[in-house]
Amino acid sequence: MLSTTVRACVDRGAETHGGSPFLLAPESTLTLDYAGLQRECREVEATLTAIGLKSGDKVAFLLDNGHWTASLFLGTMYSGMVTVPLNAVAGPRSVRYILEHCDATVLFCSQRYRNRFAAAIDNCPRALTIIETDEDTGPRWPRLTPRTNPDGSVEPDDDALLLYTSGTTGVPKGVRLSHRAVVTGGRNTAIAHALTPADRALCVLPLYHINGEIVTVMGPLVSGGSVVMPHRF
Numbered sequence: 313m314l315s316t317t318v319r320a321c322v323d324r325g326a327e328t329h330g331g332s333p334f335l336l337a338p339e340s341t342l343t344l345d346y347a348g349l350q351r352e353c354r355e356v357e358a359t360l361t362a363i364g365l366k367s368g369d370k371v372a373f374l375l376d377n378g379h380w381t382a383s384l385f386l387g388t389m390y391s392g393m394v395t396v397p398l399n400a401v402a403g404p405r406s407v408r409y410i411l412e413h414c415d416a417t418v419l420f421c422s423q424r425y426r427n428r429f430a431a432a433i434d435n436c437p438r439a440l441t442i443i444e445t446d447e448d449t450g451p452r453w454p455r456l457t458p459r460t461n462p463d464g465s466v467e468p469d470d471d472a473l474l475l476y477t478s479g480t481t482g483v484p485k486g487v488r489l490s491h492r493a494v495v496t497g498g499r500n501t502a503i504a505h506a507l508t509p510a511d512r513a514l515c516v517l518p519l520y521h522i523n524g525e526i527v528t529v530m531g532p533l534v535s536g537g538s539v540v541m542p543h544r545f
Contacts, residue, residue, distance in 0.1 A: 314499070316468035317491040318389040319353075321498075321533050326350035332509065333538045337379035340448040344379060346536075349386065356387030357464070359453050363441060365418065367392035367465065370474060372416035374398040374407070374425045376543045377519055378447025382529060384420055385519050389472040389491065392465060396474045397520035400425060402484070408432035409483055410476050411440070420445040447543060468492040475522060498530025509536035516545040 315321045325334065330347030337344070344352070360371065371388045373395070375381045388395040396414045398407055407429050411419070418441045419433065426433065426444065433442065445451045472491040476484040489497075501507070513532050517524035532539050 315534075316495055317466045317470075318386060318472055318494060318533075319392070319464070319466045319491075321495060321530075322346075322350050322353050322386060322390055325533065325536060329509065329536055332536065334533070335379060335382055336512075336538060336540045337448060338540065338542045340379060342379055342448070344383070349383065352380075352383040353387040353390035356384060357391035359451075360388070360391055360393060360418065363418065363454065365391075365393055368394065368471065369418075370394045370396050370414050370416040371418045371420070372396040372398055372411065372414060373420040373445070374400060374429065375420060375422050375445060375519075376400065376424075376447055377515060377524070377541050378543055379541065380445060380450040381447050381519050382539070382541055384445070384451070385525065385529065386533070389494070390466070392470060394471045394474050394488075396476075397525070399476065399478070399484075399520045400518070402478065404429055404432045406476075406478075406484055408435065410486075411436045413484075414474055414476075414486060417441060418443060420451060422447065466491060468495075473525070475520075475525075494526065494530060495534065497526035498534040501527045501531035502535040505531070507531055507535035507537055511535065511537040512540060513537065514540045514545075515542070 325346035334349045335344040443451045472494045473489040513528045515528040
């Protein structure tokens, strides 16, 4: 039976080829296998749930590519929450608009971008929990007790990804993608390129770009292959 949610894809990978590499991070020389990806997704789920988030809530990130950027990208969707990647080269005006518009209540942000976009972040009109995150070593989680048994309910038609356009002809437009759409995009990539578990993808575009997200991450996740995720190409 074909998986139709990000959660099912991650769980299936951990069950059928848990020791196989999923992600290689060149700067840290770390290799994350499929079992490790599942552990990190469950860590994200347990901690965000402990913060008070629930299925359907929006979670933004403002990061360069890296090991934990990929884990947070997938882990938020795995949790039934909605991933909102912020375009780090769009400029403060666009970042401020998206933060105001997207309804995210949590922002994973590197110190570099926390400084660069301080005005946009600090002037967000609603309460925003900012979690300082290093692309290689991960989030500095708040001190709380994670839930050990979150609900874990994710349906194919649930929103998975809220992706904003560049705003070339106006303000950025938010595009909602369901779990079914995200997984199908990965499956289309795997079929078109005849990907197998032996294949490895090099991520050359940022994880706030649809190509980096669907072609380079979801394609190998669906096919059982692996991804090389440098900070920048």
